[in-house]
Amino acid sequence: MTIEIAVLAKQVLDSETPSHLFKINADSNNLEIEDNSAPIINGFDLNATEAALRLRDEGHEVNITVIMAGFNFVNEVIKKTLSMGADNLILIENESLISCDSSFTVEVLSKAINKIGNFDIILAGRHASDFDNGHVPIGIAERLRLPIITYASDIKIIDSILRIKRVIPSGYQFIESKSPCVVTVSNEIGEPRYPNLRGIMTATKKQPKIITINDLEIEPPSEKEINLTKVFIPKINLDTEYIKGDDESELGRNLAMRLKEEGLI
Amino acid sequence: MINTLVVGEIKDGKLSENSFDLLKISDKLSDRTSLVLCTSSQDNVPLDDIKILPVDFIYLLKIPSLDIDRGIYDIDTYALSVFLNSKDFNLILFSKSEYGSVVAPRVAFRNKKKYLSDCTGISLKEDLFLIERPIYGGVAIAEYQVSTNISPVFSIRSGLQNLDDISNNKIAAIEEIDIQFNEPHPAKMIEEYSNDSLEEIKLEDAKIIVSGGRGLGNEIAFEELKKLANLLGGALGASRAACDAGWIDHSLQIGLTGKTVTPDLYISVGISGASQHLAGCSMSKNIVAINNDKDANIFNVARFGVIGDWNQIIKSFISSIEDLSLK
Numbered sequence: 001m002t003i004e005i006a007v008l009a010k011q012v013l014d015s016e017t018p019s020h021l022f023k024i025n026a027d028s029n030n031l032e033i034e035d036n037s038a039p040i041i042n043g044f045d046l047n048a049t050e051a052a053l054r055l056r057d058e059g060h061e062v063n064i065t066v067i068m069a070g071f072n073f074v075n076e077v078i079k080k081t082l083s084m085g086a087d088n089l090i091l092i093e094n095e096s097l098i099s100c101d102s103s104f105t106v107e108v109l110s111k112a113i114n115k116i117g118n119f120d121i122i123l124a125g126r127h128a129s130d131f132d133n134g135h136v137p138i139g140i141a142e143r144l145r146l147p148i149i150t151y152a153s154d155i156k157i158i159d160s161i162l163r164i165k166r167v168i169p170s171g172y173q174f175i176e177s178k179s180p181c182v183v184t185v186s187n188e189i190g191e192p193r194y195p196n197l198r199g200i201m202t203a204t205k206k207q208p209k210i211i212t213i214n215d216l217e218i219e220p221p222s223e224k225e226i227n228l229t230k231v232f233i234p235k236i237n238l239d240t241e242y243i244k245g246d247d248e249s250e251l252g253r254n255l256a257m258r259l260k261e262e263g264l265i
Numbered sequence: 266m267i268n269t270l271v272v273g274e275i276k277d278g279k280l281s282e283n284s285f286d287l288l289k290i291s292d293k294l295s296d297r298t299s300l301v302l303c304t305s306s307q308d309n310v311p312l313d314d315i316k317i318l319p320v321d322f323i324y325l326l327k328i329p330s331l332d333i334d335r336g337i338y339d340i341d342t343y344a345l346s347v348f349l350n351s352k353d354f355n356l357i358l359f360s361k362s363e364y365g366s367v368v369a370p371r372v373a374f375r376n377k378k379k380y381l382s383d384c385t386g387i388s389l390k391e392d393l394f395l396i397e398r399p400i401y402g403g404v405a406i407a408e409y410q411v412s413t414n415i416s417p418v419f420s421i422r423s424g425l426q427n428l429d430d431i432s433n434n435k436i437a438a439i440e441e442i443d444i445q446f447n448e449p450h451p452a453k454m455i456e457e458y459s460n461d462s463l464e465e466i467k468l469e470d471a472k473i474i475v476s477g478g479r480g481l482g483n484e485i486a487f488e489e490l491k492k493l494a495n496l497l498g499g500a501l502g503a504s505r506a507a508c509d510a511g512w513i514d515h516s517l518q519i520g521l522t523g524k525t526v527t528p529d530l531y532i533s534v535g536i537s538g539a540s541q542h543l544a545g546c547s548m549s550k551n552i553v554a555i556n557n558d559k560d561a562n563i564f565n566v567a568r569f570g571v572i573g574d575w576n577q578i579i580k581s582f583i584s585s586i587e588d589l590s591l592k
Contacts, residue, residue: 018562031404103379106374132401132402133381133382139374142371148371150367153515169362171457171458171516172457173455173456173458175452175455176455178451181451188515190509226409226410226411229409234405236566238567240565241568242569248573251571252577252579252585253585256581256582265497
C-alpha cells in the first residue's frame with residue numbers, strides 16, 4: 001500500500017548569506033539581501049524531503065506531496081523538492097502567510113492537509129531559518145490532534161509503525177508512533193541529495209497545484225495579536241585585539257601569554 | 266496586575282538553572298509569580314530549596330503516568346493544559362530548553378494562546394509585553410508588542426546575563442494537584458541513549474570551551490583540540506558544519522540547533538562564524554577566534570583574533586601553555 005507523505009516546505013532568505021549583505025526593508029519591516037539574491041527552500045525542509053526520499057530508497061512505495069505556504073514564490077526555487085524526487089507540489093500563496101504570527105499559517109496548512117487527503121506522515125523541517133520559531137509543525141499537530149515527534153535524525157517504517165530516532169541534548173531516543181503523525185526533521189538526518197539531470201527535467205515538466213485560501217474557506221486575520229514593531233541589525237562594537245607575531249609559532253605563543261596576562265587561562 | 270506562571274524543570278534533583286532565571290525575570294516583571302512542576306512519583310522535588318526562591322505559589326502536578334513515558338512530553342502537555350484550564354495567568358514562561366522548545370508551543374496551540382520562542386528580552390510597558398528575539402539565526406533582532414490581556418506563552422533563551430540577584434523574604438505556598446492521563450497515546454518512547462560519557466565536562470557547565478569548525482579539515486584535527494581542552498580543564502565543542510561532515514558527534518554541536526553555551530573563554534578554531542553558530546556561543550564572556558580568513562565573520566564577535574594556520578598556532582599555543590604552567 002502506498003504511504004502518503006506530506007512535506008511542508010517554506011521559501012526563505014538564505015540566512016547563511018554574509019551578514020553585511022543583509023539590510024532592513026523599512027516598508028515590509030523585514031530583512032532583505034542587498035544583491036537581491038534568490039531565496040532558498042529552508043534547509044531543514046530539504047532535510048525533511050530527504051527523509052521522505054530515503055523511505056522510498058528503502059523500498060517503501062511512497063507518494064510525496066510537498067506543500068508550501070508563503071508569498072512571492074520564485075518558480076526556480078520552489079521546484080527544488082520536485083527535482084530532488086518529490087511527486088507533487090502544492091502552493092498556497094497569500095500575503096498574510098509571511099506574518100510573524102504563525103497561527104494563520106497553522107490554520108491554512110492544517111485545512112490544506114485535511115482537504116488534500118489521507119496523509120500517513122507529515123514531515124517538516126525543525127524550524128524555518130528566517131524567524132527560527134519552529135511553531136508551525138507543532139501547531140498543526142496540536143490542531144489536528146496528531147502525535148508530534150520533533151528533531152528526527154532517522155525514520156524507519158516497520159510493519160506500518162514508524163520508528164524514529166530523535167535527537168536530544170544528552171544523546172538520542174527511539175520513538176515508536178502509529179500513523180498518521182507529524183515529524184520534524186533536523187540536520188542530523190544528513191545532507192539533502194543534489195537533484196540529478198533526470199530529476200531536473202521531470203521537475204521542469206511538472207506544474208504545481210495552486211490552492212487558495214478561499215478554497216480552504218479561510219479569511220486572513222483582521223486583527224493582529226502579536227505586533228512586530230521593529231527589526232534591526234545589531235551593531236557589534238567589539239574592538240577585536242589581533243594577536244601579533246611573525247609566524248604561526250609566535251602567534252600561538254603570544255596568544256597564550258596574552259590570555260595568561262588576562263587571567264583567562 | 267501581572268500574574269505570571271513559570272513552567273519549571275527539575276534536573277538532577279534540583280530546579281534547573283534556567284528555571285531559576287525565569288523566576289528572576291518574572292519577579293522583576295510581575296506582581297505574582299507561580300511555579301508549576303510536572304512530576305512523576307519517582308521525582309524527588311527539593312521543595313525546601315524551591316519555596317524560599319522568589320515565588321509566591323508552587324503547584325506540584327503529580328502525574329503517575331510520567332513514571333512510564335516522558336519521552337515526547339504528551340503527558341506533560343496534557344497535564345499543563347488541564348492545569349491552565351483551572352487558573353488564569355497573564356503570562357506563561359518556559360525556558361528555551363529542549364523541553365520548553367517542544368512543550369511551550371504544544372501548550373500554546375492546544376490552549377489557543379499566542380506564542381513566541383527564544384526571547385532574549387522581555388519587559389512591560391503599560392499593558393504590553395515588549396519582546397526582543399533574534400531572527401535569521403541572529404543576523405537581526407525583532408521587537409514585538411503583545412497585549413498582557415491575551416496571556417501569551419514565551420520561551421526565554423537560557424544564559425541571559427545581567428539578571429540581578431534578588432533578595433527574597435517570602436516563602437511560597439505549595440499546592441499538590443493529582444492529574445490522571447487517560448488520553449490516546451499513539452507515540453511512545455521506547456529507548457533512550459545518553460552520549461554524556463563523551464563529554465568529561467558538560468558543555469553547558471564548562472568555563473572554557475575549545476570549539477572546531479569546517480576549517481579544521483578532518484576528524485583527526487579534533488584530537489589536537491581535545492588535547493587543548495583537557496589541558497585547560499575545559500570542554501570540546503564543534504560547529505554544525507564539522508558535525509554534519511561526520512568529524513565529531515552531533516551532541517557536541519554548538520549553535521541555534523545545538524547547545525547554547527556561556528563559558529568565560531570560548532576558543533574557536535577554524536570556525537567561520539555563521540550566525541546560526543554565533544547564536545549558540547555569542548554570550549560567552551571572551552571569544553578567541555583563530556582562522557586563516559581575515560574576513561571571517563567570527564572576528565566580529567571576538568575579543569582576541571589570531572589570523573593564520575590553525576594547526577601551527579594551536580601546536581605552539583599548547584606548548585606555550587605547558588611551559589607557562591611549569592613556571
